[in-house]
Amino acid sequence: MTGVSKRFGAVQALKDIDFEVAAGEVVALVGDNGAGKSTLVKTIAGVYAPDGGNVVFDGSPVSITSPSEAQALGIATVFQDLALCDNLDVVGNLFLGNERKHGGALDEVTMEQESWRLLRELSAKIPSVRIPVASLSGGQRQTVAIARSLLGDPKVVMLDEPTAALGVAQTAEVLNLVERLRDKGLGVILISHNMSDVMAVADRVAVLRLGRNNGVFRVADTSSTEIIAAITGATTNAVTARAARRAPQEEQS
Ligand SMILES: Nc1ncnc2c1ncn2[C@@H]1O[C@H](COP(=O)(O)OP(=O)(O)O)[C@@H](O)[C@H]1O
Ligand SMILES: [Mg+2]
Numbered sequence: 001m002t003g004v005s006k007r008f009g010a011v012q013a014l015k016d017i018d019f020e021v022a023a024g025e026v027v028a029l030v031g032d033n034g035a036g037k038s039t040l041v042k043t044i045a046g047v048y049a050p051d052g053g054n055v056v057f058d059g060s061p062v063s064i065t066s067p068s069e070a071q072a073l074g075i076a077t078v079f080q081d082l083a084l085c086d087n088l089d090v091v092g093n094l095f096l097g098n099e100r101k102h103g104g105a106l107d108e109v110t111m112e113q114e115s116w117r118l119l120r121e122l123s124a125k126i127p128s129v130r131i132p133v134a135s136l137s138g139g140q141r142q143t144v145a146i147a148r149s150l151l152g153d154p155k156v157v158m159l160d161e162p163t164a165a166l167g168v169a170q171t172a173e174v175l176n177l178v179e180r181l182r183d184k185g186l187g188v189i190l191i192s193h194n195m196s197d198v199m200a201v202a203d204r205v206a207v208l209r210l211g212r213n214n215g216v217f218r219v220a221d222t223s224s225t226e227i228i229a230a231i232t233g234a235t236t237n238a239v240t241a242r243a244a245r246r247a248p249q250e251e252q253s
Contacts, residue, residue: 001020002054003016003053003054004017019040023155025182026179026201026203026204027190027204028198030195031231036208041160041191044158045064045070046071047067049063058155071152075155077149077158078145078159080160087132087134090136090144093144094115094118094144094147094151118150122180123180124140124147125143126143140170143173146162146174156186159191171197182203190202196224198227202219205222
């Protein structure tokens with residue numbers, strides 16, 4: 001997308017944003033609270049119509065005016081709240097609103113087979129697809145939400161803070177999953193506050209600050225200190241100075 005802007009009344013949430021993700025690439029989208037990350041994601045997902053700018057998908061100009069249009073193009077979003085139904089099992093959640101039928105009745109067998117196929121493809125560690133998702137761990141729930149987003153065979157997947165509520169082992173599992181999506185050739189947009197997640201899994205990092213682009217970095221050529229400086233908009237404030245002092249230790253670990 002180029003030159004994309006979005007205003008809410010007096011608030012200029014996005015101003016002249018350029019943003020790009022390629023097939024087989026993970027781009028992290030970072031920025032402070034209020035930087036415009038969610039607004040950008042919702043614009044790509046068709047929740048908000050931009051006030052201006054151009055969007056090109058797969059080489060053609062598009063205007064994404066509704067979530068169903070985004071989905072039809074092949075843009076899937078896993079929102080932060082996941083929107084899972086706790087009382088339904090994994091199969092029920094994966095196919096919610098998209099149930100497979102066989103002569104009028106639910107085709108449970110096909111749905112269950114499809115569920116296993118999908119989870120195996122993601123090397124997901126889910127003990128059973130017939131247990132309510134309420135009994136799954138945070139990482140497993142995230143996995144189910146990501147698997148569901150893949151049912152429509154998307155080309156781009158956006159993940160909003162997928163590791164925010166997870167412990168160390170579960171975070172590693174979800175980051176593996178992100179790499180698997182990249183290996184499948186998907187473009188992945190990863191919103192995260194966690195700099196070590198970003199550095200571990202992203203190919204590029206796009207920084208938003210106060211609704212504007214504030215740098216795009218290749219992870220291979222940058223440091224978390226440099227990214228944090230771009231996020232805060234200063235290289236000499238307390239946060240970056242502290243990060244700079246800690247950076248040598250981080251590099252060892
Ligand atoms: N629906 C909305 N109505 C009015 N203002 C909004 C709305 N959504 C976001 N904003 C404002 O736009 C700015 C960017 O918000 P947001 O995209 O949520 O930032 P982030 O996700 O980076 O924290 C903030 O100032 C926020 O208050
Ligand atoms: Mg947000």
